[in-house]
Structures are given as C-alpha cells and as structure tokens.
Amino acid sequence: MTDHYDALETREPGARECELFARLPNLLARAMAAPAYAVHLSGVDPQAVTSRAALAALPVLRKSALPALHKASLPFGGFVPDQPGAFARLFTSPGPIFEPESAAADPWRGARALFAAGLRKGDVVINTFSYHLTPGGFIFDGAARALGCAVIPAGPGNTEQQLDLIEAYRPSAYSGTPDFLKILLDAAADTGRDVSSITRALVSGAAFPKSLQDEFRARGVDAYQAFATADLGFIAYETTARDSLVVNEDLILEIVKPGTGEPVAVGEVGEIVVTSLDPHHPWIRLALGDLSAVLTGESPCGRTNQRIKGWMGRADQTTKIKGMFVRPEQIAEIARRHDGLGRLRLVVRRDGETDAMTLKAETAAAGEALREALAASLQAVTKLRGAIELVAPGALPNDGKMIADER
Numbered sequence: 001m002t003d004h005y006d007a008l009e010t011r012e013p014g015a016r017e018c019e020l021f022a023r024l025p026n027l028l029a030r031a032m033a034a035p036a037y038a039v040h041l042s043g044v045d046p047q048a049v050t051s052r053a054a055l056a057a058l059p060v061l062r063k064s065a066l067p068a069l070h071k072a073s074l075p076f077g078g079f080v081p082d083q084p085g086a087f088a089r090l091f092t093s094p095g096p097i098f099e100p101e102s103a104a105a106d107p108w109r110g111a112r113a114l115f116a117a118g119l120r121k122g123d124v125v126i127n128t129f130s131y132h133l134t135p136g137g138f139i140f141d142g143a144a145r146a147l148g149c150a151v152i153p154a155g156p157g158n159t160e161q162q163l164d165l166i167e168a169y170r171p172s173a174y175s176g177t178p179d180f181l182k183i184l185l186d187a188a189a190d191t192g193r194d195v196s197s198i199t200r201a202l203v204s205g206a207a208f209p210k211s212l213q214d215e216f217r218a219r220g221v222d223a224y225q226a227f228a229t230a231d232l233g234f235i236a237y238e239t240t241a242r243d244s245l246v247v248n249e250d251l252i253l254e255i256v257k258p259g260t261g262e263p264v265a266v267g268e269v270g271e272i273v274v275t276s277l278d279p280h281h282p283w284i285r286l287a288l289g290d291l292s293a294v295l296t297g298e299s300p301c302g303r304t305n306q307r308i309k310g311w312m313g314r315a316d317q318t319t320k321i322k323g324m325f326v327r328p329e330q331i332a333e334i335a336r337r338h339d340g341l342g343r344l345r346l347v348v349r350r351d352g353e354t355d356a357m358t359l360k361a362e363t364a365a366a367g368e369a370l371r372e373a374l375a376a377s378l379q380a381v382t383k384l385r386g387a388i389e390l391v392a393p394g395a396l397p398n399d400g401k402m403i404a405d406e407r
Contacts, residue, residue, distance in 0.1 A: 110143025
C-alpha cells in the first residue's frame, strides 16, 4: 500500500515552487477578469508576478471584509469571473459570504487529506459536517467520494439516529468536528451501542488538543486534523508524522505580520495568507485572520510541501483604548518607521479606572533617543499617548501577537 496520494506530494520542493509560479500569471489574469479583482489589483501586470517577492507586493484581501463586499456586489462580491450558472452548487456562510462549488472532481482538494488520515477506496465514511446551505458537508463529502469512499451524509446532531446508521452501515471512518465525535463515542459507551467499526477520523472546525487525540486513540480511533475553510477548502492536513500540518497542493501559502501583507521570517508566527490556483474561483492573497508559523525542513512522512504548526489563534487583535480603535497594522507602521527593531507588542491594561498602554519593542540599541522617538511615533500613529519599554532581542514571545489586551 502506497504511503502517498500521488507523486505531487513527494516532488522536489524547488520543482513545486517553479510549477506554482509558472501557473500564477495566467491565474492572475483570469482573476482580473472579475470586476472586483480588476479594481483590487489595478496596475498589476500578471505576467510579472512569478516569484514570492512579486506576489508579496500585491495587496491582501481580508476575509473579514468579504461580508460587506458581498453585500455590495451580489452574489460573489465581484471576485468570481464566472456567473452562478457555471457552478455545480451555490452556498452561503455566515456574514453572509456566498461560495460557489465548481463541477470539477474533488473541487475542494480534500482527497489527499483523507488519504493521509488512512482512508482508502472502498471505505465507508460517516460525514457529520452540515449539508444545509454551508459548504462544509460537501467539502468533505466530495473529497471522500473522489477517493472512492462511500459516504453517509449524516450531518450534525441526531445522536441516536447516527448510532443507528453506524451499527447498520459499519463505517470505518468519521469526518466532522472532534467535539461531535466525542459525543458519539460517549453516547455509545453509555447506551451499549457498537461503534467499534470506526477506526479512523479526519476532524476539523474546532480545537483538537493532544489530550483529546490521545483519548480517541485509547478508544480505538486514530484521528487526524485538517485545516480547511469554506472559501478555500482544504489548506493543510495532518499526516502520520504527527509533527505539523502539510500544506495542500495547488496553493501558495504565506505567513505575514498581522494586519499587513509583509511576509515574516520562517518560524515567526503571523497571519495565514493563501493564494489558490483554482481558475473557477481564484483567491489572490486571501488573509484568513488565523495565526500559524512555517516550520523548517520536510516532514518525516515523505511529503515535501511546506509545513505549518497548525492553528495558533486569531490575527485580528483590534482593540479599543480610550474610545479609539488600535489595530495591528498601526503597530506594524510604527516598526517600519524605526530601523533595527525586532518584535513589537502593545500591552493594554487598566491603571485605576483608566486605560493605559505600553509599547514593548525589541532592540539591541536601547537608549533614551529611541524611547522618545518611539513614543512620538506611537502618538502620531494611534493618536494616543503610551509608555515605551525597550527589551532585549528575543524577549517577546513568538506568538504573533502585536496587541495584548490584558484589561
């Protein structure tokens, strides 16, 4: 039995990078046929975007802005070059955000994630993601069927009926949230129902701590996690190496300073930005608002694509101080105004009954002149006064936080 879904997963990393960026110019031209992308990428020459540096010069599109954009220009905010009738299914997610599904096989690119979790052709999967209006259920359903699995389209809830289905069809695998898998296993144990056929699981949509992973394994279920969104489908997935999530094929993933489009160094925590090479529904530098970090080296499982640590929190750290909103991009602007700084973090606390903020900045050249210059920049950018604390390089945590609200 092969350990990999296809040869793409194990190709030389440089070959993958060349192939992705050889395809990117035509994908950009395709995206710019959509009116909103034509405006968003105005002045961009698609044929010149052939490297990560060139891609990083393009503006990010924030996922948090999509609901307003979609309301202003129905149905897809002007970011999809095709009309609704060109797609197989049409969904909506809270916001609302309207998402089309192409008619391609495995349109959300999930079969390889299920394969990495141990599923094979002929397996039966009980899929408990929702099938109603949102794409979640169909994302996993389509992936399983592309792999050659039979799918029980169970959706969430109805625990007793789910147990009936499991005893009748004897599925070998589960897809859904880890929380609902625990509910099913607990209910079966409490009522004497037999769910022992389920030995594999691919979970997403909620935190999956190691303690819960270990609990599932002790109960006979080898569960893996995937990082997926309703916009992009499968972005990264866990493998038998259990040391990271491997980035999916046909995607270009960047990690940037929260609130900006500026890539960070490998290993630094920042916001996930994804470019999808899907001609039917292209995404160009979609900033997801989720934090992660790229790991160095290749996975011991043999897959050679980038690895990320997984979900590490939210990048949107906007907070209100003395009635004024302060955003991560403002802290990034302060950093740009001063050479030689490392990480910056704005710490917000209460001083009696008043908001108080302290900007901590890593520097190897601490001095009163720098302190005063940073204080002036802080006030100029945020319109608020705050204290400045200069700390040694490496003193601030590598967790992607630029604003820490400790009130």
